[in-house]
Amino acid sequence: MSARDEILAAVRGALRDADRAEAPVPRGYRGAPPPADVVSLFAERVVDYRATLSRCTPADLARTVRAALGSAENVLVPESFPVDLGGVADADDLDSCDAVVTTAAVGIARTGTLVLDHGPGQGRRALSLVPDVHVCVVREDQIVPGVPEAVALLDPDRPQTWISGPSATSDIELNRVEGVHGPRTLHVVLVGP
Amino acid sequence: MPAFPAAARAALADSQLRRNLAHATGTIRAKRAAVVAEVDEWEELRLAGAAIKDNTLRHLDEHLLTLEAALQERGATVHWARDAAQACEIVAGIAKNHHVDEVVKVKSMATQEIGLNEALAEQGITAWETDLAELIVQLGDDLPSHILVPAIHRNRAEIREVFRRRMAAAGRPAPDDLTDEPAELAGAARLHLREKFLRAKMAVSGANFAVADTGTLVVVESEGNGRMCLTLPEVLVSVVGIEKVVPTWFDLDVFLQLLPRSSTGERMNPYTSTWSGITPGDGPQEMHVVLLDNGRTRALADSVGRQALRCIRCSACLNVCPVYERTGGHAYGSVYPGPIGAILNPLLKGVGVDEQTDSLPYASSLCGACFEACPVRIDIPEVLVHLRSQVVDAHRGGAPKPEAVAMKSAAWVLSDARRLTFAERGMGAAGKALNRFGRAVLPGGRRAVRRLPWPASLWTGARDLPAPPAESFRAWWRRTGRR
Ligand code: SF4
Numbered sequence: 001m002s003a004r005d006e007i008l009a010a011v012r013g014a015l016r017d018a019d020r021a022e023a024p025v026p027r028g029y030r031g032a033p034p035p036a037d038v039v040s041l042f043a044e045r046v047v048d049y050r051a052t053l054s055r056c057t058p059a060d061l062a063r064t065v066r067a068a069l070g071s072a073e074n075v076l077v078p079e080s081f082p083v084d085l086g087g088v089a090d091a092d093d094l095d096s097c098d099a100v101v102t103t104a105a106v107g108i109a110r111t112g113t114l115v116l117d118h119g120p121g122q123g124r125r126a127l128s129l130v131p132d133v134h135v136c137v138v139r140e141d142q143i144v145p146g147v148p149e150a151v152a153l154l155d156p157d158r159p160q161t162w163i164s165g166p167s168a169t170s171d172i173e174l175n176r177v178e179g180v181h182g183p184r185t186l187h188v189v190l191v192g193p
Numbered sequence: 194m195p196a197f198p199a200a201a202r203a204a205l206a207d208s209q210l211r212r213n214l215a216h217a218t219g220t221i222r223a224k225r226a227a228v229v230a231e232v233d234e235w236e237e238l239r240l241a242g243a244a245i246k247d248n249t250l251r252h253l254d255e256h257l258l259t260l261e262a263a264l265q266e267r268g269a270t271v272h273w274a275r276d277a278a279q280a281c282e283i284v285a286g287i288a289k290n291h292h293v294d295e296v297v298k299v300k301s302m303a304t305q306e307i308g309l310n311e312a313l314a315e316q317g318i319t320a321w322e323t324d325l326a327e328l329i330v331q332l333g334d335d336l337p338s339h340i341l342v343p344a345i346h347r348n349r350a351e352i353r354e355v356f357r358r359r360m361a362a363a364g365r366p367a368p369d370d371l372t373d374e375p376a377e378l379a380g381a382a383r384l385h386l387r388e389k390f391l392r393a394k395m396a397v398s399g400a401n402f403a404v405a406d407t408g409t410l411v412v413v414e415s416e417g418n419g420r421m422c423l424t425l426p427e428v429l430v431s432v433v434g435i436e437k438v439v440p441t442w443f444d445l446d447v448f449l450q451l452l453p454r455s456s457t458g459e460r461m462n463p464y465t466s467t468w469s470g471i472t473p474g475d476g477p478q479e480m481h482v483v484l485l486d487n488g489r490t491r492a493l494a495d496s497v498g499r500q501a502l503r504c505i506r507c508s509a510c511l512n513v514c515p516v517y518e519r520t521g522g523h524a525y526g527s528v529y530p531g532p533i534g535a536i537l538n539p540l541l542k543g544v545g546v547d548e549q550t551d552s553l554p555y556a557s558s559l560c561g562a563c564f565e566a567c568p569v570r571i572d573i574p575e576v577l578v579h580l581r582s583q584v585v586d587a588h589r590g591g592a593p594k595p596e597a598v599a600m601k602s603a604a605w606v607l608s609d610a611r612r613l614t615f616a617e618r619g620m621g622a623a624g625k626a627l628n629r630f631g632r633a634v635l636p637g638g639r640r641a642v643r644r645l646p647w648p649a650s651l652w653t654g655a656r657d658l659p660a661p662p663a664e665s666f667r668a669w670w671r672r673t674g675r676r
Binding site (some may be wrong): 020028068095126151 | 457
């Protein structure tokens with residue numbers, strides 16, 4: 001018998017006498033009342049995660065992103081990024097890029113999380129990982145209250161990266177250190193109406 | 194590995210270890226309590242998590258077939274492994290087919306459980322752990338002592354020493370002027386590992402969740418080493434326990450709330466990666482999933498123990514456990530320490546097989562804190578008691594365990610009023626005698642006996658025995674209550 005058939009047979013054998021009726025799953029959490037002001041909550045929680053936050057209007061976006069990039073010279077901008085920043089670095093040599101700019105698919109207020117689904121303006125997964133600075137642009141109308149709303153919106157067939165603050169470790173005596181392998185700096189640009 | 198009591202005695206004597214552990218578990222406990230209190234519907238989420246997992250386990254065969262089909266449809270190759278040896282053989286075979294002699298690894302309990310690194314080493318393949326704590330453990334030829342913070346038993350000075358002495362042999366050496374500042378130590382690991390990430394052709398991961406209907410695998414982490422492994426190499430192999438299945442994508446909304454808050458005490462972990470098969474032009478273009486049994490179907494067959502398969506490896510039960518806090522993870526002699534280890538190991542391996550595993554269900558005070566903390570409501574105390582009785586049964590026929598003898602005589606005494614009266618009179622006398630000899634005083638002022646002669650020393654070797662009162666309840670009732 002193949003391992004597959006053996007395992008499936010063992011599962012069925014193990015459940016022979018089990019009650020296989022489905023237990024009801026309480027789903028009331030999906031209807032939990034949203035926080036009063038999701039955008040402010042998102043902004044607050046992002047900062048709580050030691051990310052830097054700038055807020056701007058669409059007209060100001062290019063200037064705000066350039067300011068967020070600081071002294072970075074080699075900046076990677078994925079295809080279809082909505083603002084023209086010039087200077088697109090060679091994506092094949094990720095390791096020598098100082099910074100990357102991306103958009104996001106969703107922002108989650110209760111947890112201060114950005115979700116990238118690597119669509120247009122976000123690039124492939126490694127782009128937001130290897131450079132030391134990540135500037136992420138998210139619109140206020142992309143912010144949802146919590147995790148259930150985000151899961152409901154997102155397409156599981158796309159690869160996703162959920163980002164909450166910069167890369168961090170607490171492995172050494174539980175001291176939090178930012179930036180082990182991912183970006184040491186996460187700069188969130190929140191675009192209002 | 195010695196049985197738990199012997200291993201625990203050694204750990205208890207290590208005061209540095211106890212200090213590190215008390216600090217770590219205390220800190221994580223407080224953070225967890227604060228973020229859990231933020232979520233009004235927490236208890237409902239726990240019920241939902243338990244119900245989803247139970248429903249999945251009840252139809253595990255069907256969900257596994259759905260998962261297999263979804264993965265294959267999205268370009269992944271699915272393998273099935275009955276046990277550890279078979280799983281290691283599959284991973285080694287994939288490495289050999291690609292002529293690689295090194296792989297990078299995301300921290301994963303499943304690959305530790307099957308001893309993958311050692312098995313690959315035997316075939317001439319080096320597996321590099323890329324999680325900072327796992328790197329510390331690997332470079333130091335050490336064993337992990339906690340699910341979440343595996344190097345929690347090491348302090349910064351020790352970590353610096355490990356890096357200075359061992360990094361060079363494994364690749365890029367530690368900088369000469371390395372201090373024991375956590376940020377500098379992390380920086381040294383960053384440089385050391387980046388070289389490996391950019392070079393590696395093959396990565397091995399586990400998965401926190403495997404979504405049946407969409408074939409999505411999910412990995413949660415903090416450092417970005419996981420993302421590196423999941424996206425940079427050409428070939429990705431994920432070893433996934435068959436209990437990691439959740440039926441639908443939408444069920445993740447429960448677990449992505451429960452896991453980070455229970456685990457690190459954060460609202461969300463810094464990085465969560467999800468992928469459903471191969472994405473052209475992005476990430477590995479060859480993907481393998483090894484579905485692992487290795488005792489899980491044995492656990493599934495145990496109607497009381499089955500609930501342990503709900504576990505999402507958050508480690509909350511470790512941090513609240515008074516026994517774990519004092520002995521640390523090594524005493525459990527397994528990759529799964531703490532309360533969950535005390536039930537999962539015997540369930541996966543079976544009782545009556547070795548003494549070490551049989552000792553684990555006794556490594557608990559049955560205080561119930563683990564059940565309260567568990568985000569999927571595993572009734573660990575219930576399973577512990579159930580497994581204790583299995584251990585006793587397994588030893589029937591041979592020399593009975595002292596606990597069994599004690600329980601049997603207790604039953605004999607308690608089942609008859611006359612015998613009980615008689616025994617109580619004896620106890621009263623013993624109480625008077627022990628009160629005279631008992632040196633220790635328990636909190637609350639009651640006297641205790643530190644050490645009794647054999648065979649009772651098996652009991653008092655690890656605990657103080659409260660001295661029985663000098664007067665039994667019935668004697669007291671006769672004396673005062675009848676008025
Ligand atoms: S048993 Fe519960 S608390 Fe312990 S690690 Fe598993 S899910 Fe977490």
